[in-house]
Structures are given as C-alpha cells and as structure tokens.
Amino acid sequence: MNSPLLRWAAFAFALFHIYCNVFASISELWLAAIHFGGFCAICALMANEREDIASGSLPYFVNIGLALLAIVTTSYLIVFEDALYARETEFILSDYVFALIAVGLAIEFTRRTTGWFMPVLILVSLSYILFLGRYIGGVFAFPGLSLETVLYRSYFTSEGLFGLTANISSTFVFMFIIFGAFLLKSGAGDFIVRLAHCLTRRLTGGAGMVSVVGSGLMGSVTGSAVANTVSIGVITIPMMKKSGFPPRFAAGVEAAASTGGALMPPVMGAGAFVLASYTQISYLTVIAASALPALLYFMTVSYFVRIEAKRLGLEPKPDDEGESMTEVLKQGWHFTIPLAVLIGFLIAGRTPTSSAAFAIISVIAASWLSNNPMRLNDIFDAVVDGVRNMVATALLLVAVGIVINVVTTTGLGNAFSLMIVEWAQGSLLITLVLVALASLVLGMGLPVTASYIVLATLSAPIIFDLISQSQLLEALQAGDLPNNVAATIGLYGGDPVVALQEMPLQMKQLIRQEMLPAELLTGMLLSAHLIIFWLSQDSNVTPPVCLASFAAAGIAGTRPMATGLTSWMIAKGLYLVPILFAYSPLISGSWPERIEVFIWASLGLYALAGLLQWHLESKINLTIAAALVVSAGLLMWTPLPIYYHILGAVILASILIFQKRQERIPGSAAN
Secondary structure, three states: OOOHHHHHHHHHHHHHHHHHHHOOOOOHHHHHHHHHHHHHHHHHHHHOOOOOOOOOOHHHHHHHHHHHHHHHHHHHHHHHHHHHHHOOOOOOHHHHHHHHHHHHHHHHHHHHHHOOHHHHHHHHHHHHHHOHHHHOOHHHOOOOOOHHHHHHHHHHOOOOOOOHHHHHHHHHHHHHHHHHHHHHHOOHHHHHHHHHHHHHOOOOOHHHHHHHHHHHHHHHHHOOHHHHHHHHHHHHHHHHHHHOOOHHHHHHHHHHHHHHHHHOOOOOHHHHHHHHHHHOOOHHHHHHHHHHHHHHHHHHHHHHHHHHHHHHOOOOOOOOOOOOHHHHHHHHHHHHHHHHHHHHHHHOOOOHHHHHHHHHHHHHHHHOOOOOOOOHHHHHHHHHHHHHHHHHHHHHHHHHHHHHHHHHHHOHHHHHHHHHHHHHOOOHHHHHHHHHHHHHHHHOOOOHHHHHHHHHHHHHHHHHHHHHHHHHHHHHHOOOOOHHHHHHHHOOOOOHHHHHHHOOHHHHHHHHHHHOOHHHHHHHHHHHHHHHHHHHHHHHOOOOOOHHHHHHHHHHOOOHHHHHHHHHHHOOHHHHHHHHHHHOOOOOOOHHHHHHHHHHHHHHHHHHHHHHHOEOOOEOOHHHHHHHHHHHHHHHOOOOOHHHHHHHHHHHHHHHHHHHHHHHOOOOOOO
C-alpha cells in the first residue's frame, strides 16, 4: 500500500470502524456491508500497485472499475433496503443485478486473496441450494430454492454475506488486528525475542526455546501463524542454525511454535471470536479455558527441541552470555501495559471491541515511557499496516457467510452429522479421527478460520452430543428422574442406554438440559468447539498445503515439503491435546481438576515426544519404548485412579535416571 491517496483512504476507513465499534450505533447489516465494500475496493486498488500492472493498462482500469462497483453495491443495499421491504421483498431487476454483483465480488476477491478453493466452494454451495441438491439421493437430497430467495438471503439479510462472520470481522477481528499492528510498530516484537532469549538461554536447546517462547508471546497478540513465522522466524531460525540445529528442524520448530500462537490467550486469532459468538460463551471464559491447553501445546514443542538438542549434544550457553533479564525488562517493561489493560478491561466486563480500543490507546501512551515514543507518523503507519493485514481475513470472513447460509438453510450440517454417526457407530474417538481428516482436507484450500467455521457448523453438534453422552447416561442411571424424563425413557423400554441410542437428537438435547448442570453443559460445548478449533490449525503445518511451514522454509533455505513434514511431527500437540478435551475435565471440569489433568498430561506428552523422536536423554531401545508407552498411557488416561498416574510418573522418572547414569559410563548406550 504505497499510494498516499490509498493510505489515507485506508486510514479513514479504519477510523470509521473504530468510531462505529466504540461510539456509534449503526445497523449491523450496514456496517458489515460497508466493511465488505471498503475492503473489496482497497484490495482492488492495492492490485494496481503491482509491478506487472502498468498505469493506464486494461487491468488497471478493471481494478478501478471493481473498486467503484464494490462501493456502489454497498450503497445500493443501504439506500434501497427500505424500498425492498416496502415491496414486501418482491425483487425488481436492479435487486437481482446488485445481489449477483455482490456474490460475484465475494468470489473474485477471495480468489485473489486465498486462491481458488473458496470460490469453488461458494459456487458448489450455491449450485446445491439452487438445483444440484435435487439430483442427490439420501440424506443430502434437497429440493432447491428459487434464485430470488437465495439472493435475498445472501445479500439483503444478516444470514448470508453480511451475517455473523461478517459482523465478527468488522468488530472483534478488525479491532484486534489493529491492536496487533500497533504493538508491532511500537517495537514489541524485538522485546519479546530478547525476553524469550533471557528466559531460555540456560536451558538445553536454548536457541530453540527462544523460538517457542517468543512465538507463543507474539502469537498471543497477532493470532496469525504465517505473520508470526515471518516476524519472529527471521530472528530465531538463523539463531537456531547458528547454535547447531539442522536448518529443516529449525524451520519446523518455528512453524509449529507460530501455529500455537492462535491457541494462546489473550487474542487467539479471529477463530476465537467466531467460537465465542457461535457458542454464546463469553470471550473471557474461552480464553481462560484455553490457557492450560495452550501451555501443554508449547510444552510439547519444547520437548521436541530439548530432545533434539540432547541428540545433537548441544549444551546450554554460559550464564554470562547475552543481556540480563533486568536490562531487558528495564528497557521494555512498558510493553506489558497494553496486555494488562486489555485483560483488565475484559475482566471488568467491557466488550472485546472497547477493550481493544483502550489497549490501542495504551500502546501509544506506554510508548512514551520508552526511548522511542510513537509519533503521529508511527500511529498513521500502524493503522495502515493493520488495514493491509486485514484485507484477506475480512474478505474471507464475509464470503464464507454464503457457505454458512447454505449449510444452515438446507440442513446440510445435520446430514453431515448423521453421516459421521453412521460411520463412527457412536465412537467418540472415530468421530474425532473423521473430523481431523475433514479438517485436513478443508485446510488444503481454506485458511484456519474458515476451516473452523465450516467444520463447527457441520460437526460441533455431534461431538458435543458424544462428549456429553457418558455424563447424561450416568445421570439417568442414578435414578430419581423427573416425571417427564422418566416417561420419555419409558417409551424406549425404560433402559437409558437404549433410549439414548434411539431417541431423536432434539429430544436428547431437551433431556440433557434438564438433567445436567448448566456449567457442565457450557464446558462440554466449549470442549467440542475447541477440539474443532485446534484441529483446524493443522493446515498451517500439514503438507501438502502448510503456509507457516513454507514461510519458515523460505527463511531457512530448506525444501518446503520436507519442512512441512518436520513441522507436522513437531506439532503433534494439535492432535494429542484435543483428545484430552474429549476424555478429561481439562476444559469442562473445576480448576483443581483441570490443573491435575495438566500436570499428568505434561509428563505423558514428554513420554510420547520421546517415542516419536526415539530419544530421551539418549537413544531408546524397544524395552524403553514399551515402558514409555505404558507410562504415557497411565499418565494421560484420566479416568484412572491417581495411583496409576503416580506409577506412570515413576516409570518415566526411572527411565530418565537410568539414561542419565548410562550417559556417565563411557561407550554405553541404550541400544
């Protein structure tokens, strides 16, 4: 974004968003439409700054035309919305024209920003709801709707383009991306890397630990794996290579650690806001529940770093090397003020948008406590950078509303759930595997937020149902049932097991709401959505499409696919930790229960990391591998009594002590 005119337009557009989010009361439909039209125009005009588009050429004027068309299309909705309702929603020619243009703009600009997958998905979705569904048999059959109905729902209502995800984009996501841009502009990135270096330089694999800690801290603010990889990786990847780590491993660690940024509170990326809105669970509850799982993920990545350092014989750096913690904190303590302001306002009950606004102001104020205060030019640049970073996300979140509209209108989500139920035969584990595979396929073409949205719409209800099944069955078998529940169970022979298998999902939901505490239901619903949220992150590090890994490979100078495989192995926490969401009280339990699960799981994950690396303090053999399997199972299977967990911890500690002693014996190895 180099043109002064475009930069000022982006700045004014951002101020409009901030004003609407903090001060003004404007129709959500209008704000979402302006949000979409403005970012379409900015995206089109940014394309004219490419070197391959000459001023005055046909593509140059096409982009200007598309920008004007986006503005006119937004204006038409605002000006003629009342006229449409006065006609009792009966379409005239101009309604058809502008609704089709809006859908066409969504398709074209998502193609420009995220590739062909999303446009194709939109076209297939629209074809399905218009005519394709009538040619499909079974649970996916749909008779079809008229073009007028589909366009009305897609353009003139809050159920399509300008629905929930567009509203989230124009409010929460926009404000937090601007907040992240201000933090980066104020120099927080350099402070985070220096702080991480001070915290980890005395640890085995210290340079790799800098990447883990630094990416976690930075990612907690930016929420973007690719942006995190690029901003932190340019420092940490060369640092890891210099300390002795292989280039591919260094790139894999950075990609895996950066992916965890979207899992780390307090921001957690755009998906967290979508999750909170979908579930109607407060954002503060979401980030509080996500803290321990995020720590487990980063601990898993750090385990791989430590084990690799032990394999390579990399020793910690001397104590006197580098800056002192006191010096770093003295120069950068003010960067903690904006995060404290953000969390403080959230805890005080302010909305995420107003909390982000105050946090942005605090970034500017805190910078004046340093040697590099943010001046007007810096503020202007930070706002423009935030708008630039928002373009792809905004257009994607608006366009995906078309797909969500199709899924909800046609009942496709229920059909998908029925298909999973049939394949999984009531097994929660098989269901999680199927959802993970679906996430991987979707992740080949969709960014993580869109992947989460689609998967949550399709599969969250069935995962929630299976997670709550055992709790509900236990409550039903305990006896003393309300009369209406007892009568319902009696319709199925009086056996709760048979009743839960045969009764319709809606009836089961009503019984569940009556029999289980509201807090427990909220925790299990959050568990279901966090499982999908975590699994949707795998597209960052899983070949063949793994953008964070590709970005890290570019910095490290390694082969992209090989780097992707390495990062996929290191990021195994993305698959292991969600299993704890389903089978343990890590999300839905009380805080003492969560902490207990966290402690045992942190040890079990270390045992699993040793298995995957075939190395702990030294190389392991088959006997030690079998012992690690037993140890990991005892530690991570939460229904077991505590003495089994203690036994698992003793086995793991014994292996580590044995290998430590073997290291001291010259020429010995556990082969």
